[in-house]
Amino acid sequence: MRYCINCCIHLLPNDLHRQCFRCRGPDHNNQRCPVCRGENKIPLYTDSKQMKWLAVLEVRTDHCESWNGIFCLRKGKLCSLMFGLIIMTLVMVSYILTGAKHGLLLIPSPFHYGAFASNPSLMDNESLSDMKDYYQPSKMNISYVKDYPSIKLIIDTITSKIEFITRQRPDLEELRKQEPHMFSVIPNKFLPNSKNPCWYEEYRGNTTTDPYATNSYALYSKRFRIIFDYLRKVFWNHLYHYEDKHYRLRCLPHFYIIGQPKCGTTDLYDRLRLHPDVRFSAIKEPHWWTRKRFGIIRLRDGFHDRYPVEDYLDLFDLAAHQIQSVLQSDAVKERGKRSNIIIGEASASTMWDNNAWIFFYDNSTEGEPPFLIQDFIHAFQPNAKLIIMLRDPVERLYSDYLYFASANKSAEDFHEKVAESLQLFEGCVLDFSLRACVYNNTLNNAMPVRLQVGLYVVYLLDWLTVFNKDQILVLRLEDHASNMRYTMHMVFQFLDLGPLSEKQEALITKSPASNTRRPEDRNLGPMLPTTKAILRDFYRPFNTKLAQVLFDDAFLWKRT
Numbered sequence: 001m002r003y004c005i006n007c008c009i010h011l012l013p014n015d016l017h018r019q020c021f022r023c024r025g026p027d028h029n030n031q032r033c034p035v036c037r038g039e040n041k042i043p044l045y046t047d048s049k050q051m052k053w054l055a056v057l058e059v060r061t062d063h064c065e066s067w068n069g070i071f072c073l074r075k076g077k078l079c080s081l082m083f084g085l086i087i088m089t090l091v092m093v094s095y096i097l098t099g100a101k102h103g104l105l106l107i108p109s110p111f112h113y114g115a116f117a118s119n120p121s122l123m124d125n126e127s128l129s130d131m132k133d134y135y136q137p138s139k140m141n142i143s144y145v146k147d148y149p150s151i152k153l154i155i156d157t158i159t160s161k162i163e164f165i166t167r168q169r170p171d172l173e174e175l176r177k178q179e180p181h182m183f184s185v186i187p188n189k190f191l192p193n194s195k196n197p198c199w200y201e202e203y204r205g206n207t208t209t210d211p212y213a214t215n216s217y218a219l220y221s222k223r224f225r226i227i228f229d230y231l232r233k234v235f236w237n238h239l240y241h242y243e244d245k246h247y248r249l250r251c252l253p254h255f256y257i258i259g260q261p262k263c264g265t266t267d268l269y270d271r272l273r274l275h276p277d278v279r280f281s282a283i284k285e286p287h288w289w290t291r292k293r294f295g296i297i298r299l300r301d302g303f304h305d306r307y308p309v310e311d312y313l314d315l316f317d318l319a320a321h322q323i324q325s326v327l328q329s330d331a332v333k334e335r336g337k338r339s340n341i342i343i344g345e346a347s348a349s350t351m352w353d354n355n356a357w358i359f360f361y362d363n364s365t366e367g368e369p370p371f372l373i374q375d376f377i378h379a380f381q382p383n384a385k386l387i388i389m390l391r392d393p394v395e396r397l398y399s400d401y402l403y404f405a406s407a408n409k410s411a412e413d414f415h416e417k418v419a420e421s422l423q424l425f426e427g428c429v430l431d432f433s434l435r436a437c438v439y440n441n442t443l444n445n446a447m448p449v450r451l452q453v454g455l456y457v458v459y460l461l462d463w464l465t466v467f468n469k470d471q472i473l474v475l476r477l478e479d480h481a482s483n484m485r486y487t488m489h490m491v492f493q494f495l496d497l498g499p500l501s502e503k504q505e506a507l508i509t510k511s512p513a514s515n516t517r518r519p520e521d522r523n524l525g526p527m528l529p530t531t532k533a534i535l536r537d538f539y540r541p542f543n544t545k546l547a548q549v550l551f552d553d554a555f556l557w558k559r560t
Helices: 062-069 075-102 128-135 148-160 172-178 180-185 216-220 222-238 265-272 309-314 317-327 330-335 373-380 393-404 411-429 434-438 441-446 456-463 477-482 484-494 502-509 529-550
Strands: 043-046 049-052 198-203 240-242 245-251 255-259 278-280 342-345 385-390 472-476
Touching: 148 411, 148 529, 172 180, 172 373, 180 309, 180 373, 216 222, 216 309, 222 245, 222 317, 245 317, 255 265, 265 278, 265 385, 265 484, 278 317, 385 456, 385 477, 385 484, 393 411, 393 529, 411 434, 411 441, 411 529, 434 456, 456 472, 456 529, 472 477, 472 484, 477 484, 484 502
Parallel strands: 255 342, 255 385, 278 342, 385 472
Antiparallel strands: 043 049, 198 245, 240 245
């Protein structure tokens, strides 16, 4: 029995082992080759059979003889191959685990909440195979191919499915059936001597009662506990006493900054706070209308107890105390004047985030939410004022990505996520209406970037079904950045605020911008030109409709 000393393969009689690259070369001679002639080899006898000392002794059955003709690998290369396979496996496992946790997988995780409204059986207990059926991307996987013409085909498909259909507004009785407790707490009339919507509510506790003991904002967030500690100390001093009963002043916001995220709402909020007649909720973004009243803190963490409307109203107690001080002053009592203090709320999710509806309201046959946030706000505050700050949706999406992405941020990674999101959105609009896709929780969680937030006109048209156009002020971040004094004057006029001194106006308009891009994100540079062209094409029909609705071509964002 003979073996090749170079690769330890069992040789048949008269076999020169021509497969071994070390036994044969371009000038190989069998007579001169010491390997082929058997020189310089130390024989080893095992079981009365001569073997070579450097050969690997193998114990195998007869059916393994077929391995004799396979191309051989050196021991070092074999180890390298095995090591490479192990590393590749670890990387893939890490990607799957991390992607499932953060919602980055192309196929959504089975732990994501929600489903298409037209199929109520697909809830949070649905199987992964069911999810794949509804969110299977097209077979042409372009996520890692920077090919504008290929992605343009997907955008053309989406564009062909766009229809702006007016939604049917629910009546008041339907809303009452959905939220009976909310309607039992908030009255349908407010104090006439207060510009802000406020009313008195009887307080049945005593001096030892903690009015904020069960407030969910205080329980779930350490940041707000300091605020509520202060409110506890001053609470009793601000009660109104009448005929042996105690009353507390309750207030809702007079105006809402409803959107959009990464469009300058924080900067607008910070400047408005400096106006002497403006107050805000104890925290900038309560997200009560969109999330907290459904028990959502972070959707990926599941549902908690629902935050009752009383917890939301508690956030305006600081402002209510100041309004009450004015109401109890002699000037208001004797001269019939009223309090001009107004309260604002600046949750940037209010305009667009209706993702929780599927878990709490009856599904509609078209897969669209039967009730939206604005339906309930209008039911209580038909005269509310709404401020919307927008920016070029292409730049908004990139800013959103840079702000929320946790690792491996790059222009290339952004491009891939845009492509994946477009595939998923295309798959939805092929089977469902535009509104059903925009408000679908599972689709929105599955998309790696929030494309839907930039579809401004879809949300605006739905708000216009319940509010008049003169109740909504729409601003552009680009205008705000270039001429802040002008945009702030527009806001002051819209809210009917009193005049300011030059010093007050300078303080408001000349303060540094808030919530600007972080230095490390600036270093990543702009998005790829191809990505920008793709997003321009995607958002163009929506921007065109927005410009038509607002009668302002600036919302086409052609020069940005």
